[in-house]
Amino acid sequence: xxxxxxxxxxxxxxxxxxxxxxxxxxxxxxxxxxxxxxxxxxxxxxxxxxxxxxxxxxxxxxxxxxxxxxxxxxxxxxxxxxxxxxxxxxxxxxxxxxxxxxxxxxxxxxxxxxxxxxxxxxxxxxxxxxxxxxxxxxxxxxxxxxxxxxxxxxxxxxxxxxxxxxxxxxxxxxxxxxxxxxxxxxxxxxxxxxxxxxxxxxxxxxxxxxxxxxxxxxxxxxxxxxxxxxxxxxxxxxxxxxxxxxxxxxxxxxxxxxxxxxxxxxxxxxxxxxxxxxxxxxxxxxxxxxxxxxxxxxxxxxxxxxxxxxxxxxxxxxxxxxxxxxxxxxxxxxxxxxxxxxxxxxxxxxxxxxxxxxxxxxxxxxxxxxxxxxxxxxxxxxxxxxxxxxxxxxxxxxxxxxxxxx
Amino acid sequence: xxxxxxxxxxxxxxxxxxxxxxxxxxxxxxxxxxxxxxxxxxxxxxxxxxxxxxxxxxxxxxxxxxxxxxxxxxxxxxxxxxxxxxxxxxxxxxxxxxxxxxxxxxxxxxxxxxxxxxxxxxxxxxxxxxxxxxxxxxxxxxxxxxxxxxxxxxxxxxxxxxxxxxxxxxxxxxxxxxxxxxxxxxxxxxxxxxxxxxxxxxxxxxxxxxxxxxxxxxxxx
Numbered sequence: 001x002x003x004x005x006x007x008x009x010x011x012x013x014x015x016x017x018x019x020x021x022x023x024x025x026x027x028x029x030x031x032x033x034x035x036x037x038x039x040x041x042x043x044x045x046x047x048x049x050x051x052x053x054x055x056x057x058x059x060x061x062x063x064x065x066x067x068x069x070x071x072x073x074x075x076x077x078x079x080x081x082x083x084x085x086x087x088x089x090x091x092x093x094x095x096x097x098x099x100x101x102x103x104x105x106x107x108x109x110x111x112x113x114x115x116x117x118x119x120x121x122x123x124x125x126x127x128x129x130x131x132x133x134x135x136x137x138x139x140x141x142x143x144x145x146x147x148x149x150x151x152x153x154x155x156x157x158x159x160x161x162x163x164x165x166x167x168x169x170x171x172x173x174x175x176x177x178x179x180x181x182x183x184x185x186x187x188x189x190x191x192x193x194x195x196x197x198x199x200x201x202x203x204x205x206x207x208x209x210x211x212x213x214x215x216x217x218x219x220x221x222x223x224x225x226x227x228x229x230x231x232x233x234x235x236x237x238x239x240x241x242x243x244x245x246x247x248x249x250x251x252x253x254x255x256x257x258x259x260x261x262x263x264x265x266x267x268x269x270x271x272x273x274x275x276x277x278x279x280x281x282x283x284x285x286x287x288x289x290x291x292x293x294x295x296x297x298x299x300x301x302x303x304x305x306x307x308x309x310x311x312x313x314x315x316x317x318x319x320x321x322x323x324x325x326x327x328x329x330x331x332x333x334x335x336x337x338x339x340x341x342x343x344x345x346x347x348x349x350x351x352x353x354x355x356x357x358x359x360x361x362x363x364x365x366x367x368x369x370x371x372x373x374x375x376x377x378x379x380x381x382x383x384x385x386x387x388x389x390x391x392x393x394x395x396x397x398x399x400x401x402x403x404x405x406x
Numbered sequence: 407x408x409x410x411x412x413x414x415x416x417x418x419x420x421x422x423x424x425x426x427x428x429x430x431x432x433x434x435x436x437x438x439x440x441x442x443x444x445x446x447x448x449x450x451x452x453x454x455x456x457x458x459x460x461x462x463x464x465x466x467x468x469x470x471x472x473x474x475x476x477x478x479x480x481x482x483x484x485x486x487x488x489x490x491x492x493x494x495x496x497x498x499x500x501x502x503x504x505x506x507x508x509x510x511x512x513x514x515x516x517x518x519x520x521x522x523x524x525x526x527x528x529x530x531x532x533x534x535x536x537x538x539x540x541x542x543x544x545x546x547x548x549x550x551x552x553x554x555x556x557x558x559x560x561x562x563x564x565x566x567x568x569x570x571x572x573x574x575x576x577x578x579x580x581x582x583x584x585x586x587x588x589x590x591x592x593x594x595x596x597x598x599x600x601x602x603x604x605x606x607x608x609x610x611x612x613x614x615x616x617x618x619x620x621x622x623x624x625x626x627x
Contacts, residue, residue: 001512001525013504315500318461319514320489320565322482399461 003325007332014305021301022341025382028290029345029375030352035282036371037353041363057238057250059083060261064234073103073235074114081220081231083257084119087238090256094244099237102223103215108194111183114215115194117223117233120169169219174199178206179213194218195226240264291382298337298386302330306394317399326395334387338380346375408568408601409435409458414467416453416624427453428464429624435603435617437568440595442615443605450624451605455571458603459492460484472568489514493562493570493600495591497577499554501546501561507553508533508542511560518565532560536590552583559590563598570594572604576611588614 011018064076084100102117169175174194176186181204186192190201199218207213224230240249253262306313313326321329350367357365416428427450435441443451456462458469460476469476474487494500501510511529518525533539536556538549546554555575562570572591576584592614595602606612620627 001509001516002522003516006513006516009504009509311500312502315496315502316513317485318459318488318494318500319561320485321517322485324482325485325517 003329003332007329007336010309011333011336017301017305018337018340021298021305022337022344024297025290025294025337025341025379026345026348028286028294028382029342029379030349032283032286032290032378033346033349033371033375034352034356035286036374037350037365037368038357038360038363039283040368041357041365045363057240057253057262057264059087059236059238059253059257060263061234062259062261064261073101073116075105076103076234078102078229078232078234079236079257079260081224081233083233083260084236086256087236087253090252092244092249092252092256094241094249095238095253096241097239099239100220100233101235101237102220102227102229102233103235104223104227106195108184108192108216111180113180113184114211115223115226116215116217117220117227118169118217119220169202169217171219171222172197172199173202173218175217176201176204177213177215177217178204178208180216183214192216197222197226287378290378291385294341294379294382295386298334298383299390301337302334302387302390303393305333306330306390306397310397313394313397314399317397323395326397327391330387330391330394331384334383334391335380337387338383339376341383342376342379343372345379346372349375407434408437408439408472409603410468410470411454411458412468412470414454414457414469415465416450416457416462417465426624428457431467431621431624431626433619433626435601437601438595438599439617440592440602440615441604441617441619442612443603443619443621444607444609444612445621445627447607449621451607451621452573453624454621455573455603455605459488459494459571489517490565491568493565493567495555495558495562495570495572495575497574499546499551499558499578501554501557503546506543506545507538507549507557510546510557511564513561514565528564529560532563533557535563536560550583551579552586555579555583555587556590559587559594563594563600568601570600570602572602574605574607576606576608584608584611 058073059079060073061077061079064073081100084098087095087098100119104115105112106115107113174192176184176192181187181201184192186201186204188201188204192199192201194216205212218226220233224232238253250262250264254260316326317323350371353365354367357363410433412432414428414431415426418425418427431450431454443454445451453462457464458471458476460469460479464477467477471487472491474491476484476487479487502513505513508526508529511532512525515525515528520528530539530542533542536559538553538556538560541549541553546557549557555578559575562572570591575591576587579587588611591602591604594600602615604611604615612618
């Protein structure tokens with residue numbers, strides 16, 4: 001016989017009371033777990049869609065005009081190409097891909113074309129800085145979305161709408177946007193003379209409906225040579241993890257490159273922030289409800305239990321159980337309630353999420369193991385909080401309540 | 407001498423005026439005594455028992471048990487003192503309905519540092535002593551009133567107390583069972599040398615004591 005066994009035997013005696021006392025806390029935890037299970041999947045889906053839009057942060061010289069995000073780099077002043085290394089060296093979390101560019105308008109025949117020098121992925125990854133930062137391989141292309149495969153399956157199914165990373169680009173090769181190819185009447189394998197140099201059209205890009213359709217892409221270092229702007233770029237495009245952007249990635253980048261203008265696609269960030277905020281608000285509201293309702297419910301259960309057991313507690317006090325032991329008994333009981341409430345609430349919430357997730361968010365929901373810890377913490381916290389006053393009052397029960405006369 | 411009360415007073419404030427439950431009660435109890443406290447209903451018998459156990463605070467006077475001053479001791483010290491030195495036997499038995507006989511006997515040991523096996527052995531020996539070994543796994547509602555009181559007596563003995571305070575231990579029992587319980591208490595008093603202070607309104611039960619205290623309106627008669 002010890003305090004733990006005494007608490008357990010008393011629990012077994014009052015099983016029905018236990019169930020009714022736990023109801024509010026279990027339901028509250030289940031709702032929080034259910035919402036969180038769905039919202040985690042939904043946030044990931046939003047991130048996948050946003051990542052598929054392509055680069056979402058633009059590093060520009062201070063003097064550049066950012067009225068139009070998509071054409072801000074055209075004819076912009078320049079910044080050193082070495083800034084790419086600085087970003088990589090800073091090892092900032094959430095920088096998933098980088099693309100330095102030099103963009104200028106130029107005449108090809110009678111047509112004015114936007115010529116953009118880019119650095120293909122194979123050259124970026126070969127930079128020593130990338131190797132030092134450990135962002136090689138999969139990490140380079142990783143985003144806040146779960147995986148690359150998931151990107152494709154959950155994002156745009158139409159390949160034409162996906163903005164792809166250019167893996168390699170030879171010094172005498174060019175990629176021609178869909179509209180530019182039409183204007184210039186060139187196709188894959190044709191030659192194109194740009195600023196007196198011959199380039200072979202390696203590929204005509206699919207129509208995207210963006211300014212990229214009007215561009216011709218050549219190797220960045222070739223463009224720097226053609227425009228006589230060595231080691232300079234007009235912009236650095238960054239694919240930033242959407243969550244990281246909403247958590248202040250832009251500010252961190254500004255600290256790394258203080259003499260630049262760093263901008264992002266406003267609605268992308270605001271969409272992510274609003275989604276996160278809404279989910280967090282809903283969870284917070286339920287957390288407040290559970291603290292109040294669950295706390296009051298547990299407090300009420302404990303108080304009813306203590307009232308029913310006044311004589312028993314009085315007798316325990318009489319035979320030598322001091323106030324601390326009584327508090328300990330009551331709080332142990334609350335702890336057990338909290339553990340049961342947390343586990344049952346987690347299971348119910350997860351099942352509800354798995355059932356309702358496909359209905360509400362159109363996404364399959366899987367159990368999130370980390371939520372068991374949060375469920376337990378909330379449930380135990382609420383139970384202990386609700387049991388505080390009843391436990392204190394139980395300790396104050398006079399031992400002589402058992403005696404025949406006073 | 408195991409117990410000494412000196413000018414013990416207990417007053418209650420009531421809307422109709424002050425009620426004097428105990429007034430200048432002084433007496434001594436020697437080790438091994440079986441003291442019976444008698445008196446009419448409302449004479450202050452149980453108040454005296456409660457004050458001795460430190461379960462209510464006296465208004466004035468002194469209570470000494472084995473050199474321990476009950477007056478003014480903290481709740482923790484009093485709880486500790488009761489746990490180690492006092493056993494209680496109540497009229498209503500005060501057994502926990504969800505514990506078996508042996509678990510009820512072990513209850514005071516729940517806060518002791520004895521090992522599980524030691525607690526069990528001690529409780530079992532006491533159940534043997536009160537002839538209830540074969541009922542050790544019975545819940546209180548499965549026992550007769552007399553058996554329940556014997557379990558309560560075993561529980562009172564489990565901490566090897568120096569003093570047993572019994573409040574109308576036969577109040578809920580028929581004459582035959584009452585006699586059995588009183589004989590058991592007497593046996594414990596004589597064989598275990600445990601001092602017993604028993605409140606009773608029954609003159610027959612009072613005869614079991616070697617020392618008698620009679621209270622009348624809170625004063626010794």
